[in-house]
Amino acid sequence: MxxxxxxxxxxxxxxxxxxxxxxxxxxxxxxxxxxxxxxxxxxxxxxxxxxxxxxxxxxxxxxxxxxxxxxxxxxxxGKFWPADPALRAVGDKWTDWANGSFLLSFRDVLVGLLRTPPEKRDHAAIERAFKATVANLTIVNQALQEMPYLSGQELGLGDIAFGGFAYSWFGLPAERPDFPALAEWYERLTQRPAYQKAVMTPNT
Ligand SMILES: N[C@@H](CCC(=O)N[C@@H](CS)C(=O)NCC(=O)O)C(=O)O
Missing domain, CATH: 3.40.30.10 (Glutaredoxin)
Incomplete structure (x- = not known):
């Protein structure tokens, strides 16, 4: 197994x-x-x-x-793995971007706000990382205005790679700017039993 x-x-x-x-x-x-x-x-x-x-x-x-x-x-x-190279690359792009770009900014937000006691936080570093995260999420929001999933018309690897970060983002104890397309996509993920079971677990 x-x-x-x-x-x-x-x-x-x-x-x-x-x-x-x-x-x-x-x-x-x-x-x-x-x-x-x-x-x-x-x-x-x-x-x-x-x-x-x-x-x-x-x-x-x-x-x-x-x-x-x-x-x-x-x-x-043979699931979430389109035969068409271009379609597959759309999901791959977000899969790589999630860890290769997004996480670079989001890591300091996560560690700062969720894993560091308030008295030990580097507020300037958290604020810098938060701004960079918001800039990155603006890119995600824009993409989701144009297609229902990061991987295209259906849930795919790009969504699966980014979905955990979205859960962490929407659970942050911080004031967050509105990203309507991102919020609507996230809402759809939260309806999936597999996402609920595997992703929607305590962050700390
Ligand atoms: N690039 C690796 C990164 C793996 C990684 O950094 N894992 C972290 C958890 S996200 C880890 O094992 N940290 C040590 C720990 O959990 O104690 C991957 O995507 O699998």
């Missing part, structure tokens, strides 16, 4: 759990990292020498890197 390692409050882990749920896979989830520890266990390091989650073992095939994992599961099961 597919095994998935990783704590559920990690957006990189959430996307893997979410796609497994959307596809309807049988899997075993093993919480690891953060408060669960275990990243330095020799057995885990052997699977992922980076000592990071998520990591999967699919019947003996071990894989790490969240975006690679969701691409692998999509390709293997």
């Amino acid at each position: 597919l095994k998935i390692w990783g704590r559920v409050n990690s957006n990189n882990v959430r996307k893997v759990l979410w796609i497994a749920e959307e596809i309807g896979l049988d899997y075993e989830h093993i919480p690891l990292g953060g408060a669960f520890g275990g990243l330095d266990d020799p057995a885990f390091r052997k699977m992922n020498p980076n000592g990071l989650v998520p990591c999967i073992d699919d019947e003996g095939f071990v894989l790490w890197e969240s975006n690679t994992i969701i691409r692998y599961l999509a390709a293997k099961h």
Whole structure:
């Protein structure tokens, strides 16, 4: 059976759990990292020498890197994996952008507001990161004004890669600017049982 390692409050882990749920896979989830520890266990390091989650073992095939994992599961099961290269690239673009661009700004917001006690926060750094996050979300909002999903006409990998960040954004204890198209897309995600189960878990 597919095994998935990783704590559920990690957006990189959430996307893997979410796609497994959307596809309807049988899997075993093993919480690891953060408060669960275990990243330095020799057995885990052997699977992922980076000592990071998520990591999967699919019947003996071990894989790490969240975006690679969701691409692998999509390709293997023929879901969220359009044959048309251009259509596939639309989803791929957002998948790569989510971690390669968006997370660069959002990480400091998340860590600052959710994982740092108020008295220890670097408010200037959080404000800078928040502004950069808003600029990035303006791009997402614009895209969602033009198509119902980040991956095109249907839910796809780009949405799955970004959906965890959206959940964190809408749960932030901060005043957020209005992004109507993003909010409407997010509302649709929250109606999906797989998203509810895999992504809408406590952030801290
Ligand atoms: N690029 C990697 C990043 C993996 C990563 O940074 N994982 C974090 C959680 S999001 C981690 O394992 N942190 C240590 C911990 O959870 O204790 C991926 O997308 O899988």
